[in-house]
Every structure is written in structure tokens, then in C-alpha cells.
Amino acid sequence: MKLKSSFYFYLSAIPLFIFLFTIIFITFYLIINGYPVLSFRFLFSNPEEQMTKGGIFPVIFGSFYLTILAFIFSIIPSILSGIYFAYYAKNNILTFILRTLIKTLSGLPSIVFGLFGLAFFVRTLNIGLSFLASSLTLSILSIPYLITATEEGLLSVPHTFYEAAIALGVPKWTAIRKIILPEAKPLLLSGIFLAFARLIGEVAPILFTGVAFYLKTISLSPFDRFMALPYHIYILATQHEKILKVRTIAFASSLVLLFFALLFGVIAYILRMKIKKYY
Amino acid sequence: MKIKIKFENFSLWFGNNQILKNINLEIPEKNVTAIMGPSGCGKTTLLRAINRMNDLIPDTKVCGKVFIDNENIYDANVNLLTLRKKVGMVFQKPNPFPKSIYENIAFGLKVHKFKNIKERVTKALIDANLYDEVKDNLYRSALNLSGGQQQRLCIARAIAIEPEIILLDEPASALDPIATAKLEELIHKLKKEYTIVIVTHNMQQAARVSDYCAFMYLGELVEFGKTEDIFVRPKDKRTEDFLLGKYG
Numbered sequence: 001m002k003l004k005s006s007f008y009f010y011l012s013a014i015p016l017f018i019f020l021f022t023i024i025f026i027t028f029y030l031i032i033n034g035y036p037v038l039s040f041r042f043l044f045s046n047p048e049e050q051m052t053k054g055g056i057f058p059v060i061f062g063s064f065y066l067t068i069l070a071f072i073f074s075i076i077p078s079i080l081s082g083i084y085f086a087y088y089a090k091n092n093i094l095t096f097i098l099r100t101l102i103k104t105l106s107g108l109p110s111i112v113f114g115l116f117g118l119a120f121f122v123r124t125l126n127i128g129l130s131f132l133a134s135s136l137t138l139s140i141l142s143i144p145y146l147i148t149a150t151e152e153g154l155l156s157v158p159h160t161f162y163e164a165a166i167a168l169g170v171p172k173w174t175a176i177r178k179i180i181l182p183e184a185k186p187l188l189l190s191g192i193f194l195a196f197a198r199l200i201g202e203v204a205p206i207l208f209t210g211v212a213f214y215l216k217t218i219s220l221s222p223f224d225r226f227m228a229l230p231y232h233i234y235i236l237a238t239q240h241e242k243i244l245k246v247r248t249i250a251f252a253s254s255l256v257l258l259f260f261a262l263l264f265g266v267i268a269y270i271l272r273m274k275i276k277k278y279y
Numbered sequence: 280m281k282i283k284i285k286f287e288n289f290s291l292w293f294g295n296n297q298i299l300k301n302i303n304l305e306i307p308e309k310n311v312t313a314i315m316g317p318s319g320c321g322k323t324t325l326l327r328a329i330n331r332m333n334d335l336i337p338d339t340k341v342c343g344k345v346f347i348d349n350e351n352i353y354d355a356n357v358n359l360l361t362l363r364k365k366v367g368m369v370f371q372k373p374n375p376f377p378k379s380i381y382e383n384i385a386f387g388l389k390v391h392k393f394k395n396i397k398e399r400v401t402k403a404l405i406d407a408n409l410y411d412e413v414k415d416n417l418y419r420s421a422l423n424l425s426g427g428q429q430q431r432l433c434i435a436r437a438i439a440i441e442p443e444i445i446l447l448d449e450p451a452s453a454l455d456p457i458a459t460a461k462l463e464e465l466i467h468k469l470k471k472e473y474t475i476v477i478v479t480h481n482m483q484q485a486a487r488v489s490d491y492c493a494f495m496y497l498g499e500l501v502e503f504g505k506t507e508d509i510f511v512r513p514k515d516k517r518t519e520d521f522l523l524g525k526y527g
Contacts, residue, residue, distance in 0.1 A: 091337055160374040164433070167332060167370075168387040168440065169363035178386065179376055 030258060034251030042252060046217055051236065052245050056253055058218045062131075062226035063260075066206065067199045069135035069222065074142045075192070081143075082150020087162075087176055106144035111204040113141045118208040132222040134210040141205050142195045149191025153184035156275065190271035197264035201257060203230040213239075229257045283308040283444065283474040284329060289343035291324060293336060298324045300498040301343070306491070311466060311475045313489035313506070315482060317526040321498040322478045323371075326446050329476065330366040331359055347444070364391055367437030368446040372453055373429035375421035375436070380404075380413050383421050383432055387440045399439055407435035408465050427458025431465060438473070445469065447477040451484065463488050482522060486510055494518045496526075 041055055048054030089095040117137030127133045157180050165175035181188075203211075212225040213235055219226070236250035237243070284306040291299040298321045306312045314322045327333045328345060331352060344351045352362055375383050384400045393399055400417075404410040409431045413424070421432055430450055437445055447466070451459040466475060466488050479485050485492055485506065492506040494517070502509060502518045513519040520526065 158374075160370065160372060161376055163332070163335070163370065164374045164376065164436075165386075166335065167330060167363055167368040168390070168436065169360045169365075170387065170390045171360060174390055183377055 027258070030251055030255045033248060034253075034255040037248045037252040038255065043256070047214065050242075051214060051240065051249065052242055056229075056232065056249070056256070058215055059227045059229050059232045059253065060256065061218045062211075063200055063229040063257075065220075066131060066135050066138065066226060066228060067196060069131060070138035070142060070199060071192070071196070073136055074139035074146055078143050078146030079150050079188070081147045082154060083176060085147065086151045086154040087172070087180075102144045102147055106148065109204070110141055110202055111207075113137055114204045114206070114208050116140070117205055122209055128223065129210040129225050130223045131210060131226050134206040134226070135222075137205040137209050138199055138202060141202065142199055145195050145198075146191060149195070150184075150188055153187030153191060154180055156187055157183040186271045186274045190268040193264045193268035193271065197261045197268065200264070201230050201261055203228075203234060206231065229253060229260075233257065280310075281308040282306065283347065284476070285346040286325075286328075287344040287346065289328065289345055290341065291321075291328060291333065292340040294338045298498055299328070302500050304493060304500055304503055306474065306476060308474050309470060309472070310490040311470045311477060311488050312491040312493065313485035314476065314478045314493045314495060315480060315485045315521070316495035316501075317521065318480060320495045322480075322495050323448055325495065326448055326476060326478045327368075329444065329446055330363050330368055332368065334359070364440055365442055366444045366446060367440070367442035369430065369433045369437055369448065369450050371449045373426055373433055375424070375429050375432050377420065377422055379418045380421045380424070380432060381417040384436050384439045387436060391440050393440070403435040403439035404432075406438055406469075407431045408461065408468070409435055425458070427454050427461060430454060430458070430462060434465065434469075438469070442473065444474045444476065447475065449478055449480065451479075451481070459484075482510075494521060496521070 043055060043060065044057050045055035046057055047059075085095070085099070089098070114137065117133060117140075121127050121133040121136050122129060127136075154176075161179050161183070162175055165179050166172065170178075206228055210225050211228050211231045215225065215227050233250055233253050236246045236253065240246050282305045284304075286302045286304040289299060289302040290297065302325065314325060316322050324333060328341070329347070329352075333339050333341075341353060343353075345353055347362075347365070350357075376386060378386070381400055384403050385396050388396050388399055401410065404413065409428060412428060413432075416423075421429065424432060430453075434445070434450075451462050454462065463484070466477065469475060470490075477485075477488060489506045491504065492509045493503040494501045494509065494513075494515070496517050502513065502515045504514075509518065510522065513522060
């Protein structure tokens with residue numbers, strides 16, 4: 001009996017430890033190679049001399065501007081759709097088709113979104129290569145995920161609160177807005193931060209829609225091109241003329257990206273822990 | 280004596296499952312009417328037919344009529360919000376909103392555009408025999424109250440918006456004997472102003488609190504009458520068996 005249980009312990013624990021070790025190894029490798037370059041100046045100055053010197057400020061700025069813009073486009077429609085699925089959709093063929101489509105969309109490789117963004121936003125709508133085109137493309141990528149997160153958040157609130165409000169003669173929309181949504185807020189925010197963590201590392205959707213190889217400085221206009229962290233790492237690692245010279249910058253940029261993804265992931269996790277137990 | 284609620288040949292289905300079978304029932308005003316019967320006999324569904332809460336369940340079909348003050352509440356042009364303002368409800372499990380005690384009551388008042396919210400909150404709490412216990416903690420979360428207090432808060436929340444009918448769905452099933460006694464005392468007090476319909480599978484409770492009593496079995500209304508008549512001289516064999524404890 002003892003032998004058997006320890007066998008299953010190792011069966012489940014060994015893959016976990018291998019996995020953990022890999023993550024820790026990658027993190028340390030990035031820290032060892034990237035940390036010497038990291039400094040306040042590195043984070044807040046422009047690249048110089050074909051990116052072989054200077055900092056990555058426009059890159060960080062671009063990534064954040066882009067992701068925040070993408071959320072501005074996606075949050076309202078996602079939350080409304082989530083409310084629709086949780087409280088309004090009837091159990092019929094239309095709902096089934098919509099759900100299937102959303103699932104399919106969330107499983108689609110992100111390069112497909114990139115191509116769609118190029119064809120639709122950049123060309124058909126003639127927005128051009130820009131923050132706007134890229135953030136719209138990213139927002140489409142995040143919408144299926146945010147809808148699911150909203151629905152999950154709303155359904156985590158006990159149905160008895162909803163029933164209590166309805167029994168008081170409260171209109172359905174008021175019950176959802178005043179009773180259900182405030183309670184679902186931690187889970188909704190958690191979903192939003194997880195999506196943030198994922199979006200900030202996406203490169204395929206912005207590849208054809210506006211990300212630039214090199215810009216001297218930042219621009220606030222949504223119609224301008226921009227630099228972004230994951231693409232910056234890609235070009236420093238594979239496309240740059242002096243690959244060996246910029247390698248440490250690539251490592252440091254990766255470290256910064258990892259830090260942000262981790263930060264948003266941790267915020268999402270903390271919010272998730274705040275979910276109340278009602279009974 | 281005036282009839283407040285009247286079921287006329289009322290049947291109800293969930294999908295293909297017939298839950299209520301041709302119910303005819305007249306519930307008198309300003310009395311306590313208990314609906315009793317074994318689990319799954321349709322008594323909660325019957326209660327929820329009075330404020331149309333069954334509408335929330337998909338695939339519900341009804342046939343027949345339910346009148347409140349001679350108005351058929353299953354008419355196409357009935358305003359459900361007005362109906363549910365008029366017919367308050369308290370659920371089996373206490374379900375105060377996860378807000379402060381004050382907000383729990385003020386929420387319904389605000390939605391229905393009452394004025395003098397503060398006084399009305401206080402009055403509702405006094406009427407629900409809860410004010411003395413919570414007056415110093417009005418802005419604390421309602422979830423910190425005990426089960427019995429939560430249930431009385433739910434009653435306060437319901438009576439604050441001035442309903443005429445209060446539906447109680449096994450309100451004491453999650454409470455201890457002392458909290459139950461307080462709740463029953465409150466029901467006794469409230470019947471002077473409201474028509475009360477209470478569902479219970481506890482016959483002693485039905486005998487203690489009700490003036491009229493309905494016995495249901497497998498979706499049918501078996502017997503209805505004054506509580507003392509039903510308990511002392513049940514006409515139907517099934518009612519007698521239930522009172523003798525032969526059904527669960």
C-alpha cells in the first residue's frame with residue numbers, strides 16, 4: 001500500500017518538478033544574461049546607434065499603448081456579450097452556434113488574426129499600418145477570451161441573489177447591473193489582467209498591422225507605427241546586422257517582457273483569491 | 280371574508296413534466312395559508328406561480344388562470360414588475376444581498392422610487408422584529424447576521440416596498456428552533472396587514488402558524504380548509520396518511 005501510494009506520488013510529482021525546473025532555468029538564464037544591461041536609463045531612454053546602444057523606452061511604451069488601446073475596444077462589447085450569454089441567451093440553436101463560433105475563435109492561431117487585421121483593418125478600412133490597426137486586431141483576439149471570462153465571473157455569483165432581486169420586482173437589467181456585476185467584479189478584473197498578460201506578449205497579430213523595426217522616438221498618434229516588446233526581441237535575436245552585439249539587449253528586453261507578463265498574471269491571481277464564499 | 284388569490288383550473292409543466300394538475304384554490308385575505316405536502320409534490324411551484332417566478336425557468340408552460348384581486352396575473356398585458364412589487368417573497372435559504380443591512384432594504388425602495396428611504400428602512404426593520412438587534416450595525420454587511428436574522432432581514436426587505444401578499448417558501452427550514460419561534464411570532468404579527476402564503480413540509484409548523492391549510496400530493500390539491508378542520512377531521516385518506524407520518 002505504502003509502495004503504491006509513493007509510486008503515484010512520484011508519477012505526478014516528477015513531471016511537475018521537471019516543469020518547474022525548466023521555468024526556473026529559463027528565468028535565471030534571462031536574469032544572468034540580461035540583468036547587467038538593465039538600468040533605469042535602459043528602461044527610460046531611446047535606442048541609439050541602430051539599437052546597439054541606449055534603451056528600450058519606445059518599445060515598452062508601444063506595448064502598453066497598444067494593449068491598453070486594444071482593451072478600450074474590446075472590454076465593453078465583451079462584457080455585454082458575456083452578460084447576454086449568462087442571462088439573456090435562450091437555450092436554442094442560435095446560442096449553440098454562437099458559442100461554438102466563440103470557442104473556435106479563441107482556438108484560432110494568432111497569425112490568422114494578423115492576416116485578417118492586414119486584410120480588413122489595414123487594407124479594406126484603409127487605416128494603414130498603425131497603433132489603431134494593430135490594437136483592433138488584438139482586440140478581436142481578446143474578445144472571445146474576455147466573453148468567456150465575463151460569463152464565468154457572472155455565473156460565479158449565486159443565482160439566489162438574482163432571484164431575490166427579481167422577486168422584489170426589480171427589472172432584470174437593474175438586478176444584473178446593481179447586484180450581480182459588483183459581485184462578479186474581482187473575477188472580471190482577474191480575467192482582464194490575464195488577457196493583458198497574454199496580449200502583451202503577442203507578436204503575430206501586430207506583425208503585419210503596424211509594428212516597426214526601428215523608430216527613433218515615440219508617437220502618441222494612434223495612426224503612427226510603433227515598436228513593441230515581443231517583436232523587438234524577435235528582431236534583435238534574428239534580424240539585426242550585429243546580432244552578437246545586441247544579444248544582451250535582447251535578453252534584457254525578454255526579462256522586461258517576462259516581468260510584465262508575470263506581474264499581470266500575479267495581479268489576476270490575487271484578484272481571483274478575493275472571490276467571496278457566501279455560504 | 281374576501282378572497283385574495285384564486286387559482287382556476289391551473290396546470291403547469293416544466294418541459295413535458297406536469298408539476299401542477301388542475302389546481303382550484305381560493306386563498307383568503309389577511310390570513311396565513313399553509314401549503315403542505317411531501318417533497319416534490321409541487322408546493323413550491325404552486326407558491327412561485329403566484330408571483331410568476333416560475334417564468335425564470337426555461338420551458339415552463341401554464342394553462343388556466345390565477346387571479347389576484349380579480350385580475351388574472353397570467354394575462355398577456357400583466358406588468359411583472361408591478362405584480363412582484365405587490366407579491367413579496369422570502370426564500371428557503373436566507374438570501375440577503377451581499378451589501379449592508381441598510382442597503383438590502385434601501386435597494387428595493389430606490390428601484391421602486393419610494394421617498395423617505397431612511398425612515399422606511401427603519402420602519403421595515405421594526406416591523407420585521409429586527410430593529411433592536413441591528414440598529415447599531417445598519418451599515419455592516421448583512422452576511423454577518425445569523426441565519427434567523429438574515430431571514431427576518433429578507434422579510435423586512437420584502438415588506439419595505441409595501442406588498443399586499445407575502446410568499447414564504449419553507450422559511451424556517453434552515454433555522455434552529457429559537458430562530459424558528461421568532462420567525463413564527465413575526466408571521467403571526469404580519470398577518471394583520473398582509474395575506475401570507477407559507478409552504479412547509481413541517482406539519483407542526485403548519486398547525487402552529489396557519490389559519491387555512493392546503494394539502495398537496497403529486498401535483499394535485501388534495502384538500503383545502505380551515506387548519507383545525509384539516510388536522511382534526513381530514514376528509515381524504517391521503518391527507519390522513521400524511522398527518523400520521525406515512526409519507527416522507
